[in-house]
Amino acid sequence: MKVGLCAYSAYKIYPGHGKTLVRTDGKVFTFLNGKCERSHLMKRNPRKVTWTVYYRRKHKKGLEEEQQKRRTRRTHKFQRAIVGASLSEIQAKRNMKPEVRKAQREQAIRTAKEQKKATKAVKKAATAPKAAPKVEKAKQKIQKPQQKAAPRVGGKR
Amino acid sequence: MSALQQGIASSLRLFVKASSWTSPTSITGSSQIIRNFHPTPCLNELRLMSRVRCVDNSAIGKQAMAEGKPPKVIHVYNKKKVGTIGDKVLVTVKGEMKKAIIVGVKRHQKHAIPRHDTNNVVLIDDNGTPLGTRISVPVPMLLRKIMKEKTIAKGADYTKVLSIASRFV
Numbered sequence: 001m002k003v004g005l006c007a008y009s010a011y012k013i014y015p016g017h018g019k020t021l022v023r024t025d026g027k028v029f030t031f032l033n034g035k036c037e038r039s040h041l042m043k044r045n046p047r048k049v050t051w052t053v054y055y056r057r058k059h060k061k062g063l064e065e066e067q068q069k070r071r072t073r074r075t076h077k078f079q080r081a082i083v084g085a086s087l088s089e090i091q092a093k094r095n096m097k098p099e100v101r102k103a104q105r106e107q108a109i110r111t112a113k114e115q116k117k118a119t120k121a122v123k124k125a126a127t128a129p130k131a132a133p134k135v136e137k138a139k140q141k142i143q144k145p146q147q148k149a150a151p152r153v154g155g156k157r
Numbered sequence: 158m159s160a161l162q163q164g165i166a167s168s169l170r171l172f173v174k175a176s177s178w179t180s181p182t183s184i185t186g187s188s189q190i191i192r193n194f195h196p197t198p199c200l201n202e203l204r205l206m207s208r209v210r211c212v213d214n215s216a217i218g219k220q221a222m223a224e225g226k227p228p229k230v231i232h233v234y235n236k237k238k239v240g241t242i243g244d245k246v247l248v249t250v251k252g253e254m255k256k257a258i259i260v261g262v263k264r265h266q267k268h269a270i271p272r273h274d275t276n277n278v279v280l281i282d283d284n285g286t287p288l289g290t291r292i293s294v295p296v297p298m299l300l301r302k303i304m305k306e307k308t309i310a311k312g313a314d315y316t317k318v319l320s321i322a323s324r325f326v
Contacts (some may be wrong), residue, residue, distance in 0.1 A: 016268075019272070020271035020272070020326060021271065021272050021274070022261060022274065022277050022294070022295050022326055023272075023274050024273075024274045026293065026294050026295055026324075028271070028295055028326050053199050093250070122221040
């Protein structure tokens with residue numbers, strides 16, 4: 001038992017149904033019923049006729065079980081070593097706890113201040129005592145060490 | 158039969174529209190009587206005088222079709238004188254009389270028999286051997302049975318026509 005397909009609607013044609021037409025150029029068409037036959041003879045394009053399988057395929061009707069749209073790929077952020085600092089260094093700086101950082105910073109400030117004091121003392125001894133207090137203040141203000149910015153992790157710039 | 162009814166209805170409508178005797182009181186000037194409506198639909202029968210398409214590659218057939226003077230049926234070897242698939246037929250081609258077998262019919266067919274868009278014919282001689290060597294057009298499978306039945310042992314062998322057919326439908 002062979003189940004054919006309608007040439008117009010692509011429905012199954014079971015034995016005992018349908019009608020075949022052989023066109024002048026030798027092409028053979030099997031139609032399920034008069035509706036399909038007449039639509040074909042009227043030259044209606046099955047891809048525009050809503051109830052045919054060809055239309056449904058073209059407009060992707062009733063294909064929920066089929067594959068969904070592929071999930072978009074996400075780029076993974078990846079920490080790389082830079083010329084100035086190796087990966088481990090970067091990681092260490094990044095993972096440093098805030099208290100530790102603060103302590104480091106304060107230590108750095110202290111050392112810098114002491115250094116400056118030492119240099120100032122030297123200068124004071126060398127230069128006139130009038131200019132000393134102004135210079136000291138200005139110097140003290142300026143020489144606050146900058147907090148090191150958190151190392152850049154990948155991502156947007 | 159709806160086609161028949163529709164045919165009648167449409168032609169009657171024409172008849173009623175144009176004719177003047179439907180309303181006897183108002184006899185209009187136009188006294189047209191439509192004479193050419195048909196109660197029967199178009200039958201596409203193959204009978205005397207019908208022109209037919211030669212589908213084999215015989216020389217005569219090809220020439221006739223190319224010229225635009227297709228073979229004409231002058232006798233149908235059938236009790237009903239109306240030819241269908243598998244009937245032998247006498248045909249004039251290019252001024253000659255040849256026998257032929259009907260291989261495809263425009264007429265509405267019974268269930269499971271394919272209908273062709275042209276009346277196709279294959280030229281044969283008296284022994285049933287076809288004049289051509291190939292039939293390019295699809296040929297109904299029904300022919301197998303018919304040709305076998307018609308073949309007379311030690312007489313005309315009509316199944317030779319099937320051997321030159323390239324495609325069955």
